[in-house]
Amino acid sequence: MVASYLFHGLRAIERACPPPLLAAVVWPGLATLGIAEACGSLGRQYRRRMARVHGVRPGLWESWRHAVDRLSMRLVCLWPERFLVNPWRSRLSITGLDEVRDRLTAGTPVVFAVLHFGELILLHSVLRAHGIPVASLAVTGDRRYRDRSEAVAEAAGGLRDVPRRFMRDTGLRQAYCFLRSGGCLLIACDLSSTHSVDIPTDLGTVRLTTGAFKMAGMAGACVVPVILWQERRWRFGLACGSPLDPSDGSTDAVKRIAEACVAHWVPVIKRYPEQYPYLDNRIWTPALEHGTTSPA
Numbered sequence: 001m002v003a004s005y006l007f008h009g010l011r012a013i014e015r016a017c018p019p020p021l022l023a024a025v026v027w028p029g030l031a032t033l034g035i036a037e038a039c040g041s042l043g044r045q046y047r048r049r050m051a052r053v054h055g056v057r058p059g060l061w062e063s064w065r066h067a068v069d070r071l072s073m074r075l076v077c078l079w080p081e082r083f084l085v086n087p088w089r090s091r092l093s094i095t096g097l098d099e100v101r102d103r104l105t106a107g108t109p110v111v112f113a114v115l116h117f118g119e120l121i122l123l124h125s126v127l128r129a130h131g132i133p134v135a136s137l138a139v140t141g142d143r144r145y146r147d148r149s150e151a152v153a154e155a156a157g158g159l160r161d162v163p164r165r166f167m168r169d170t171g172l173r174q175a176y177c178f179l180r181s182g183g184c185l186l187i188a189c190d191l192s193s194t195h196s197v198d199i200p201t202d203l204g205t206v207r208l209t210t211g212a213f214k215m216a217g218m219a220g221a222c223v224v225p226v227i228l229w230q231e232r233r234w235r236f237g238l239a240c241g242s243p244l245d246p247s248d249g250s251t252d253a254v255k256r257i258a259e260a261c262v263a264h265w266v267p268v269i270k271r272y273p274e275q276y277p278y279l280d281n282r283i284w285t286p287a288l289e290h291g292t293t294s295p296a
Contacts, residue, residue, distance in 0.1 A: 007078060007148050014079050019087055019234055023072075030071050037067035046274065053273050066274050073119045073230050077149045080125035081156035096240030097130065100224055103243050104132075109221035110184040110243070111212050113261045117269065117276045123228040124186055125153040126238065132157070134184035136165040137175055137212075139191070179219040186226075187212035189261065190278050197255050199262045203269060203279070206262055213254045217246045225261035227268050229275055239268070 014022055037043055043063040051057035058066075082088040100110055112127070112134060114120060120136075127134045128150065150164050162183065166175035179185050193209035216223045222243035229237050241264035244257050269276050 004148075010075070010078055011152075014082065019091065023234070026072075026075065030068050030075070033071055034064050034067035037071070038063035043067060045277065049277070049279060050274065053279060069230065069233055070275075072233050073122065076234065077119060077122045077125060080122060080149055080153040081129045083126055084129060084156060091234055092126070092236045092238060094130075094238045094240075096224075096226075096242070097132070097238075099243060100132065100240055103222055104182070104184070107182060108243075109179045109182055109216075109219055110134075111179065111216040111219075111221050111223045112184060112186040112226045112240075113189050113212055113223050114186060114226055115190045115265055115269075115276065116188055116278055117265070118228045118230060118272075120186075120188070121149060122236075123226070123238065125149050126228070127184075127186070128159050128162075129153040129156045131159070132184055133159055133162045133182075134186050135163045135175070135178060136186040137168055137171075137188075138165045139168050176215060176219060179215065179221055185212075185215075185221075187215075189258075197251075197258050199255075199258050201262055201266050203266060208258050208262070210254050210258070213257045216257075217248060217253070220246050222246060223257050223261070225264040227265050229268050229272050231272075237268075239264070 010026075013025060017025060038060055043060070046063055046066055047057050047059075050062075076088075079088075083092045103110055114123065124134065124136050147164070154160055154162065154164070163174075163178060166172070166178070166185075175185055189208040189212055190206070191209050193211065195210050195214075196207050197210055199206050199208060213223060215221075222245055224243050225241040227239055231237055241260070244260055269279065273279055
């Protein structure tokens with residue numbers, strides 16, 4: 001009940017306030033939550049990750065700023081359909097989505113290959129708000145705040161009858177049938193798996209699970225690498241790569257698609273490494289000279 005009131009209350013405030021005024025209204029709450037996050041386990045993980053990437057361990061002040069930015073990105077998940085109209089439309093730059101629409105119009109299913117970069121809930125909801133019939137392949141169960149956000153997005157995109165997500169452990173067959181029928185699946189490729197491929201980059205070696213690419217090949221779907229990032233507070237970019245034709249399931253074909261996806265993601269990760277929590281773990285193993293992640 002409280003969560004519902006909070007959700008609708010924040011949405012009402014957003015509709016009444018332009019973004020600069022809204023930022024001032026929510027600032028005390030974000031600042032307070034940011035202090036708690038910066039001093040907790042998430043803040044410690046962020047400082048260790050940035051020390052490994054840049055060679056300099058950020059202090060509590062920098063951790064707090066990162067926490068506030070992350071929380072502000074999570075906040076806009078409450079109104080994904082607002083990115084269809086100004087002033088929020090001007091705060092989201094989208095590239096490559098028209099090519100995806102062309103493939104869907106031609107009857108080709110699409111697998112969106114993603115990383116756990118930025119805010120996946122926002123990416124999923126924005127795609128659905130723009131009328132892309134995408135469902136996610138999820139590990140965890142439903143979350144109420146996620147369901148509320150996606151409900152308003154699918155209403156804006158006319159997708160009330162399109163499934164929101166399938167579970168990896170119980171819904172793979174349903175997800176495959178949905179894809180074969182001409183739908184879209186959003187699948188994170190940076191999860192632990194026994195079926196994976198290692199791709200070397202100048203950021204280190206990334207280990208991607210190959211399930212998304214193999215499912216795309218079996219369903220006759222193209223693979224589209226996509227990534228959403230926050231350039232600065234409440235200014236976003238969303239980039240869809242060129243559609244990659246279905247693979248034949250061979251090792252070489254899967255590796256070729258994985259390399260193309262990584263090539264699409266890496267420039268954004270270089271610019272905003274703080275938005276990728278998996279940059280320094282068993283999924284993406286850095287082999288970095290300090291400073292190589294700075295944008296050129």
